[in-house]
Amino acid sequence: MSVSVESEPESPEIDDAVPPARRRFGASGWLAAGVALGLLLGLVAGLLIVPTLTRPGEDSAEAGFARDMSTHHAQAVEMGMLAHQKASDSDVRTLGGDIALTQQAQIGMMQTWLREWKLGPTSSRPRMAWMPEGSAGLQNGLMPGMATDAEREQLRNATGNAFDVLFLQLMLKHHLGGIHMAEEVLKLTDDAEVRRLAQGMVNNQRNEVAAFQQLLKKLGAPA
Amino acid sequence: MSISTPAGDNKRRPSVVSTGKKPPAGKSSSTDTTSGGKSPSSTATKASASKAAPGKTAAGKAGGTTSRPGGKPGASGGGKGRKPIAPVKVSQGRSWGPIAMFVAVGVLAAGIIGYGAWAAFKGSQPWEKKAADISGIVNYRDNPDKTLTEANHAWGPLTYKLTPPVGGNHNYNWQNCMGDVYDAPIANEHAVHSMEHGAVWVAYKSGLAADQVEKLASKVRGNEYMLMSPVDNLDSNVSLQAWGYQLKLDSVDDGRIDQFISALRQNATIEAGATCSGGITATGTTPRDIGKDQQQQGG
Numbered sequence: 001m002s003v004s005v006e007s008e009p010e011s012p013e014i015d016d017a018v019p020p021a022r023r024r025f026g027a028s029g030w031l032a033a034g035v036a037l038g039l040l041l042g043l044v045a046g047l048l049i050v051p052t053l054t055r056p057g058e059d060s061a062e063a064g065f066a067r068d069m070s071t072h073h074a075q076a077v078e079m080g081m082l083a084h085q086k087a088s089d090s091d092v093r094t095l096g097g098d099i100a101l102t103q104q105a106q107i108g109m110m111q112t113w114l115r116e117w118k119l120g121p122t123s124s125r126p127r128m129a130w131m132p133e134g135s136a137g138l139q140n141g142l143m144p145g146m147a148t149d150a151e152r153e154q155l156r157n158a159t160g161n162a163f164d165v166l167f168l169q170l171m172l173k174h175h176l177g178g179i180h181m182a183e184e185v186l187k188l189t190d191d192a193e194v195r196r197l198a199q200g201m202v203n204n205q206r207n208e209v210a211a212f213q214q215l216l217k218k219l220g221a222p223a
Numbered sequence: 224m225s226i227s228t229p230a231g232d233n234k235r236r237p238s239v240v241s242t243g244k245k246p247p248a249g250k251s252s253s254t255d256t257t258s259g260g261k262s263p264s265s266t267a268t269k270a271s272a273s274k275a276a277p278g279k280t281a282a283g284k285a286g287g288t289t290s291r292p293g294g295k296p297g298a299s300g301g302g303k304g305r306k307p308i309a310p311v312k313v314s315q316g317r318s319w320g321p322i323a324m325f326v327a328v329g330v331l332a333a334g335i336i337g338y339g340a341w342a343a344f345k346g347s348q349p350w351e352k353k354a355a356d357i358s359g360i361v362n363y364r365d366n367p368d369k370t371l372t373e374a375n376h377a378w379g380p381l382t383y384k385l386t387p388p389v390g391g392n393h394n395y396n397w398q399n400c401m402g403d404v405y406d407a408p409i410a411n412e413h414a415v416h417s418m419e420h421g422a423v424w425v426a427y428k429s430g431l432a433a434d435q436v437e438k439l440a441s442k443v444r445g446n447e448y449m450l451m452s453p454v455d456n457l458d459s460n461v462s463l464q465a466w467g468y469q470l471k472l473d474s475v476d477d478g479r480i481d482q483f484i485s486a487l488r489q490n491a492t493i494e495a496g497a498t499c500s501g502g503i504t505a506t507g508t509t510p511r512d513i514g515k516d517q518q519q520q521g522g
Binding site: 027031034035038042045053070071074075077078081104108111120121122123124127140141142143146149152153156 | 325332339403444446448481489490498499
């Protein structure tokens, strides 16, 4: 009974309970003050630290995407510039220049994110580590769709119609890998800017894949 | 604790409802049984509870909203019964729970905030600081000899004071640095231009064992702003260069290789946004003056 009395029975005997209640209020008053102080400290600390905690961190999907897609894009720029310089077909030449300019601009956007997030442009983390089972998608250490050193050399040495066809085939594979990565980050992030760019990549590169297939057909080569 | 709460509820319910009816007998008796041998106190409390209820009902009828005046008589009546039961020891016992919880939450919060602050500090460390922390690294940007980090364009062979160079005047064309792994020596004049664009140049002593070379190559391949080549007569097995920085190492397994790459790759550029593609992809130590003829014709 003693147990029950001390807890709630103030209600039946409110006034009798005043002195102990006041004492209890004193204790809970201290507690409340402590909590309030804690919240205040938390608020002050939060104002200083929350911006850091809320922006993507070193190991975040956003940062991993920005870094890996920059590298992925850089190779598309390299191949696009080659096509812009030496493709025989004027449509392939135009497409190469378009890809190079667009993707170089997107690299700039992603690098700017990293700077705004106070992160370095590169990381020693493995490629695709930001994606679930991302490292399983690596081929000889290269991200999906990336041309190998041998393929890059082949492209540099190719001429005429053979160059155009090889460029379209390599870029088609490259875009499919890029679309996959952009779709993955869309599953992982709520960041509006990241989503906007990633969705744009998916839409735009899908259209270009269709264009590659049409051009390959026009040039009489398999897609 | 677990006992007090249900007991209290049982006590409270009749008084709050306070419709003039007596508190349910079953409930109060069950409370009594739980409290065991302390029957005098329990009866007193029960009495006070039953007194309080009619008192409240009366007040409610008379004043409508004022419950306080009604409460007084009932409560004072119950005072006698309550006093002997000093709840101090019990309340002491209960407050440990919240205290422990608040301490735990406080420690956790401090830990999270502390980690956040530390991570923020660590993360915001400028790359120059990270570079300076690598033991054995040499920063030639601070060197009084400014020719080491000059950055003018020039044609033809140039001489460099350092082997491999870390900066200085260089060819108009850069060496392709899209993670290119060159299997023969390349022209300093082109490689220096790549470093101006932010590349880390991984140089190794010509003749290094193939498996050692492959270990280095795996850090380079597929990574833009990286290039790798053998260098004749190098005074160490491995030499890492970025614009204005150098680190010479004897082992390809040295952890400082990753540290150097992580700190300086792309960061060390003095031409932000410059690319690594579209450069010279051929090997050979004689620079290729591609574009020189056109330039001379043009003026």
